[in-house]
Amino acid sequence: MTSRSKEKVAAAFRKLFRSPEKLDKEGAGPSGSPARRGLFRRHRDGVSPAEAPASLPASPAASSLAKKKPGGANDVRERAAAVRTRRLMKELKEIQRSQDHRSNPIFTVELVNDNLFEWHVRLHQIDPESDLAADLRELNIPNILLHLIFPENFPFAPPFMRVIEPRIEKGFVMEGGAICMELLTPRGWASAYTVEAVVMQFAASVVKGQGRVARVPPRTFRWLKLGVADQLNAAWISRS
Template identity: 90%
Template sequence: MTSRSKEKVAAAFRKLFRSPDKLDNEGAGPSGSPARRGLLRRHRDGVGPAEATASVPASPGASSLVKKKVPGATEVRDRAAAVRTRRLMKELKEIKRLQESRPDPVFTVELVNDNLFEWHVRLHQIDPESDLATDLRELHIPNILLHLVFPENFPFAPPFMRVIEPRIEKGFVMEGGAICMELLTPRGWASAYTVEAVVMQFAASVVKGQGRVARAPTRPSCEFSRRRAEEAFRSVVKTHDKYGWVTPALSDG
């Protein structure tokens, strides 16, 4: 190795092993860049790259990006209304299709004043061997007229259903035409239940409870009305929530 080569190697070793203070002094000069000065300070203070990154304060808008937008009351109502509308449109379309495909449908549906959220359901068929079916034939009553009102949070809450005509005694039909069925209460309802399932359940319950058409003259206090039906239904729900739902004997209606 020549003397010139030896000098180059020695200079390289001196540069490699020079002290941090000397490096700091050189970096602080006019020719030292900000990045080089920062690197020298971290080297001198013993701060690693990860710690240096963690020490940088977060920007003011960073936390706001993480927060989720909370929907307002109006937005929640709009979403619920859309869900209710889609569900009822779907069910109404299916029921209409069944009505048109059968010459003698079990029940038919009509909108009350073109209101999608209020239906009249005419139940045309029940157990033909039941006393109630016999009463309907003898009195020439073609069907049982039901009134359904769907709340804003349907299908997550049950519809309110009552009998309009004829006036039925027993058969789990109460004052005002209210219907005593756990299926129609918040406790017994499930969003998967359809209108068809509700109507068919009523058709079975009114026969099981030995319902009969009232033949005696109707007193004003016994007339079927929505107000009386709602009051009677609230009362029976409160009672059953307290004591539980127990199917009574058939003789109790």
């Protein structure tokens, strides 16, 4: 065999046993022949990773969990109603216990038509040195009757409170008996406030605002209408 033949055989062996990286470069280059590119593709396909396995069908338990939907608005309302009921039951028991242990309580509570969410509160004592207390004594009025309604989202929202009788002028009491107190607005309210705290705050505010028992009869029958007080209270809240 001549030296030229030996060189050709050696070159053929070098090409045959080249590394995959070199095959990659030559196969991707413009000078790679179709046969060489085919050899490169067969080599690449032989070492490519296995395909991802097909997804398995979901188990019945997983399917049921996927189909299960979270609680809706009804569940939220039920939880809110439970919170309101527990809170008012607790406060009512504490107030009644306090009333039973005092011969002359500051205020007393009655349910309106046995409705836990609507109370009549009778305020029996205010500052005895105030003009309002003098008016009550002079007119022989034993107490101030308040009407409280607790919304669905109580105690996270304040109750609505108004004065039913007597008709009070000034003292942060508006027409219809609506009460202007920061404590009764969403901004001034806190869920930790109790009914007792609200009533005592009113007793202080009506005296501080120089409230007096109205001597002149009301111009219309609107004084005792809940709708008027509700509208005025909403207007007060929107301004605060």
